[in-house]
Amino acid sequence: MHTKPSDIDNMYWDGRHYDLDNKDFVEDIPFYIRQIARHGLPVLELACGTGRITIPLAEKGIDITGLDITEPMLAQARVKAATKQLDITWIKADCRKFTVHRTFKVILFPFNSIGHLHDRESVEQCFARVREHLADDGRFIIDMYNPDLRILTRDPTKYYPLGEYPDPDGHGQIKVFENNTYDGKKQINQITWYYRNGRQENERTVRWGSRIYYPQELDTLLHYNGFTIEEKYGFYDERPFTAMAPKQLIVCRKSPSL
Template identity: 35%
Template structure:
């Protein structure tokens, strides 16, 4: 499994991606709060088309958006072309990124944490983040809570989409590797099928505590939503505000 080449299906079309996620901004208040508290230069990891990066830059805070998907980053660049926003777009693998100066604040949103499929990939990511943070720097990220009903060994759903497309959505959870394999097969009226695959790693709450402390992070806050609701067994998300210890 090579995350660079085999796990990019949902990002093949940046315009569609933006359209799908245009109404999502639940994470912005928390991210902006900390960006203003900590100051720049901020690093926004797995920044995609800049959904969170640009609002941070619009506050006048320097920010580097890092992503390894050329298409997504090109679209981000287009959005800020001709502006004076203090933003740098950087094509890099987040699990081994470097920045010119250490940062007081690094963030990673959109459940991108789930793209780091193995313990080794998680370790590389967190080592890179720790190295890039200034002393006392803050790292904020979120990931899906391993909700019981979402992680059955197999689930299938079939439905009709607009313009008569039939959609078959399959999920298989590999409990050993803690990987959810999602497959969407869209078949149009002419029986042409298009397949979209994605693998998502799940990390369990106590496992996350061990992971973060093992990498030298002190968890300052853990939330169940980006709106700061408590993290508990009914949560759908896990949001961590960690300080470089």
């Protein structure tokens, strides 16, 4: 299972909104540049979205391919890459099912995107595709948040501010709020995002599920799907993972045999 396709389409309905909403988030990019300098080219980014990471890496001369399932996100990526005259291959595909006739030295799975994979079958399908496309001396790098029980158990009747940005169609400032309920059986955090521009009738509501990957579970899934973890960082500046670290930044390679 996967975040429902209708929820994905609703959530990533317009790449311009995604980019404006996330324009201040750049702190992961130097992390990837350092990792790629260590581990080599070419690079494949799974769930590349609008190219928020892909494009700055390509601007550094990195040979990178971006793969994503959502057309409006890829459309925005293509427009931005064309404006900058960057030669990036964009592939519309499901990260559980893709075939690219090439192997990669680095495969990235950034910015909590693995949370869209809701069950073991989906993760295993994705990891099998990664193994197939990763060079024997290559690295698979995952960025997933470290679950915070205080967020999972928040009061679901309250609205928590997420950010704000100017509407790309000129309808004023959009403010984004969220709330959530946690399904502890399925380990899925059911999140609702509310986009408000001050005119109630234009409110957009996006519901989606983010699979919660506890640290030992993620490490174990990697282990039993043929990956050896080399590093697990908790921060983009490569400080080690700890119980209270915000991130699980895992650098792994293929285990010699399954």
